[in-house]
Amino acid sequence: MPPKTTLNAENLQSLGTPRLAELLMEISRGDAVAQRRLRMELAGAASPGELSKEIGKRLASIARSRSFIDWRGVRAMADDLETQRQAITGKVAASDPARALDLLWRFMALATSIFERSDDSSGTIIGIFREACGNIGEVALRAKADPITLADRVYEALTVNDYSQYDGLIAVTAQALGPRGLEHLKRRMVELSQRPVARPADKDRVKIGWSSSGPVYQDEMAERSRLSTVRMALSDIADAQGDVDAYMGQYDEKTRKVPKIAAEIGRRFLAAGRAEEALAIIDAAEHRKSAGWDWPDFDWEEARIDALEALGRTDEAQQVRWGCFERSLSSTHLRAFLNKLPDFDDFEAEEHALIHAEGFRSPMDALWFLVTWPALDRAAQLVIRHSERLDGDNYELLTRAGEALSSKHPLAATLVLRAMIDFCLSNSRSSRYKHAARHLLECSSLAKDVGDFGSFEPHDAYEARLKREHGRKASFWSLM
Template sequence: MAGRPSLNARSLEALGAARLAELLLQHTEGNAAARRALRLALAETRGPQEMAQEVRKRLATLDRSERWLDRRAFAPVLAELDSQRQAIATAIGSQAPALAVELLWRLLELAPSLLDRVDDSDGAGLELFHRASADLGRLACLARLPAAALADQVAEAVLDNREGQYDLLVCHLAEALTPEGLRRLRHRLEQERPALGRPDELLVEDEPDDAEEEGVLVLANAIDLHGVQTDADAWDDDADDDDERAADPWQRRQAVRLAMLAIADGLGEVEAYLAEYRDHAPAGLERPRLVARVAQRLTAADRAADALALLEGVELPEGWRSDGARPWLDAQLGALEALGRAEAAQALRRDFGIERLSLPHLRAYLQRLPAFEDGEAEEEILEDVLEHRSFQAALEFLHRWPDQRRAARLILAHPDRLNGANEPLLTAVAAGLEVRQPLAASLCLRAMIEEVLEMARSSRYLRAVRHLESCRRLAASINDWGRIPSHNAYVRELLRAYGHRMGFLKKLDFDGLLLPE
């Protein structure tokens, strides 16, 4: 009997163009998005002008819409808009870059009308506009636009950056603007800059922090790079409509400042970068993150001593636990190394690495030690980790180092501190320990079982049953339980404490639950 035919592009070619076209029309019947995709594909065969006409029509329709879009309704709109962006950036851009630039500007102008009527709390919409901004930068170089006209257009956009869609515009267009255009843009923005507000005015972070590699599995919420902050107190209470927001002096100052920083970077003018904070946002020079960015640029410009002085003028109120301590430290290390102060840099690496359980800093510390000293130093570091104030952070650190022997020591010394809710960490730790440290692995599994039963997480009952089966398997290789209840004793106590969880009990195989005694 012949096998079932594979469904792939080559096999579908055998159907012929006519049959495929018929199937496509049938499949897209009633699917407006699919029909639009077909029209766009047909327009592509007739050249970039035809494609541009289709794109303009769709962007105009999206701009006119006033319907609120919840997350579910926003997803397909976002996907379609991204398809439009890709069509502009590739099919049109490869043939007519100047036309593609025009369309990308039009797409970016959609941000206020679109983002005002969606839930974009995850930043997916803003991210799409930032991708369009990056496409604009690339295609503007190909189009060879006049620098002066482009600078004027960018200035207007920056000053109307209501939704943050132009946050990265100057960075993306720096090459296309050329030094001439960047200087013209700086002049235009300087004329439009509102007067400085309060000295302690809220500042938006102008660049993202890389996620700090700590010893705890967390999901961090970050302010988007170059983005306009969404905290309620960042806006005047009365600035509800677009016109008021566009005219808000705070928001315009932020937009101008971010653009000026990008211009300074584009021109390679570190003094201008520093002056942007010193003269227009002095509160920024009290922030570890922002000072770190200035210091890194000073060090790169052979001004490490100035960078170090700037960094040492910043207070870290909570020491290494302060907000921004990591970028501040990295900038400090760069300046110290540039000045030949390697010993001071090493002391900071070790101090920070132990306090924050930072793998990169401790590994960098060991790599810089003289030959034959790194082994002893590593042992000292790992012993210090065992005494860290955060059990969870220390456990993950030892797992990732990796040092499974010490991870087991930590668990056996403090089994009551295992957090069964941290399933990703405990699952990974148990898998790493089960061969040589089965007792410690069992304690991880027990913690997850008890979390599921205590919180009555019925959707995870089957997983808890599997963990219990793994405990029985591991128990066969455990000879010394010490102060830990044996497997059979643990199961009996578990059933006594959670015998009312009937959904869990129904999934158990009681015949294989206990070890022979």
């Protein structure tokens, strides 16, 4: 049982209500955040209506503020916003969802002014607004919001989505919007698509930047924003309505041939039970291949595999899986390939795959695959054959490889550690000296297990060479 002096809720209760109240007043003195929280608790205890008023006053106060929020103030603002969000979606929504929905819209309206005067490089504040955006759908359902009114609010929000705070709004409100609301929103977006941004006279155009093709004007950016808003909204509406043809219609013929877009469209046709059309769309994609570069586009490849499987063309799907593995050493695709094979055939196929991995064009990629598969005997042989081609800067891979190989393959583990040490010292990476020193000590420990270094330097000779070549790096040797 904890002592009576341990700081916990049970022990604090023993102080009694009057003393706790005095302490709260004392602790919150001069702390605006704490005082606001206490006022909200008092308002919530009085009635949900009083809590709504308190939240409304705070939102109005934030909206009026014009002071810059530097990186030090971002955390305090984030905490304040999160307190308001939780109060709205908690106590207020439970008792008066219509009031909560209105407060959520007011809350979201703060985003633009806050981002215009803050440094949210950490993404802390935008995360809270996106959480609140996600709450709108649930609260709208509880409030039984009028679909047309809700559609109008969604439309207005999407047209001022300058900081992506409303991304995903259609998806979260789709159920509350229902068929009527979605159709109304669709009509408004179609009307917006037919209402281009007016271009001013040349002398009145505002230049806001430059691109490779020349100056960029304010009206051009506004027009691009309008087109992007319409396209994304109509795509989301099509998804919500299950209209895959309408979704595809948001992309022109050329754009549909971009592999990522083709994959997204194809997956929707697959989900709609239209596998033949899905495969045709996926296969129509055009791939750009650079000389000597044939890395798979995994989104597209996976969509094609799914389409082939849906059509019962399993052999062709297997060929795609193997092709992905051959070009990238993707263990995910190899495992999927092996799992589809009959019993015992998978052993021979795995052996073939490991031989292919050993001869892969990139020894570092091959090492990663063999270590993580795992096939440590082959990984050790790869290290010994290609020790000169190990990238000592890739310390994440080599550290894992060294740890995996150390128990049964001490020579290979030593060569991996040496690659990192050599890179660190040759490039004077002083921030890594402590790691390089540890690696050198590990090499010393492994040396007794190596026995025969073969054509490689024994540990003593290696360390002596390091001292000759890097003896003046005192900050490194002081760590030994």
